[in-house]
Amino acid sequence: MSKDVCVERKTIEDFLNSMIDGRLFNQLNNLRQNYTKPLVIIEGNQTELFTLRNIHKNSILGALTSITLDFQVPILNSTDSKETAQILYVIAKREQKTNNKEVRLRVGRKGLTLSEQQRFIIEGLPLVGPNLAKSLLEKFGSIKNIVNANEKELQEVENLGKKKARLIQKVLREQYDENRSTLKELEEDEEFDDEEIQKAFNEKENNEEQEDEE
Incomplete structure (x- = not known):
């Protein structure tokens, strides 16, 4: 929205x-x-x-609490896209008129080393936390080799089982089509329990806390 304000909009499905x-x-x-507000x-x-x-409800409540308390990012709720647009309009108007700021359309990662950028990319894979991302890169040596690895080779990495390897393969190998294959659809054949989801979620949270302490 400006050099100080940025809004991350998420539908319920995208948030989950x-x-x-x-x-x-x-x-x-x-x-x-990248932003102070x-x-x-x-x-x-x-x-x-x-x-x-x-x-599990506790996992969702934990995420909401972490956003507010750990990351100190406020959360607003909107009923639909129309109300979201109204909120964004009010924020943009306030930022531009009150502070004479230009609206910023894009946000990017800043100050990452090459290895941090590589881990950042691999952490974007489903159920891959910081520790597993590091293990994958140490095992295969590069992002290219991870992409080219088959399911059996992926399973040679500690804490990476058959179901997770198969889901990673789907994300890396499926033909791109923005009108199909949501994460929910990809998971239809791979049932992950709350414990697996929460484990990956907590790993990312703990990693962010350690970085803040450093």
């Missing part, structure tokens, strides 16, 4: 998916590093947060 695939903490860390808008029927996906 970003918990599962690990994008949530990466995006929050990105917001904190980040904001998250969760759009949709708020009751669906706990009913849309088979994720």
Whole structure:
């Protein structure tokens, strides 16, 4: 929205998916590093947060609490895209008129070393936390080799089982089509329990806390 303010808009489904695939903490860390006034808008029927996906309620509450307390990013709720647009309009108007700031359309990662950029990319894979991303890179040596690895080779990495390897393969190998294959659809054949999801989620959270302490 400006050099100080950036809004991360998430529908209910996208919020839950970003918990599962690990994008949530990466995006929050990105917001904190690049903006002094980040904001998250969760759009949709708020009751669906706990009913849309088979994720334990405590995991979702933990994520919401972490966003507010650990990352210190405020959360606003909107009922639909129209209300979200109204919120964005008010914020943009305030930023431009009050502070004479230009609207910023894009945010990027800053100050990452090459190895950090490589880990950042691999952490974007489903259920891959910082530790597993590091293990994958140490095992295969490069992102290219990870992409080219087959399921059996992926399973040679500690804590990477058959189901997770298969899901990673789907994300890396499936033909791109923005109109198909949501994360939920890709998971239809691979059932992951709450413990696996929460483990990957907590790993990312702990990693961010360690970086803040350093």
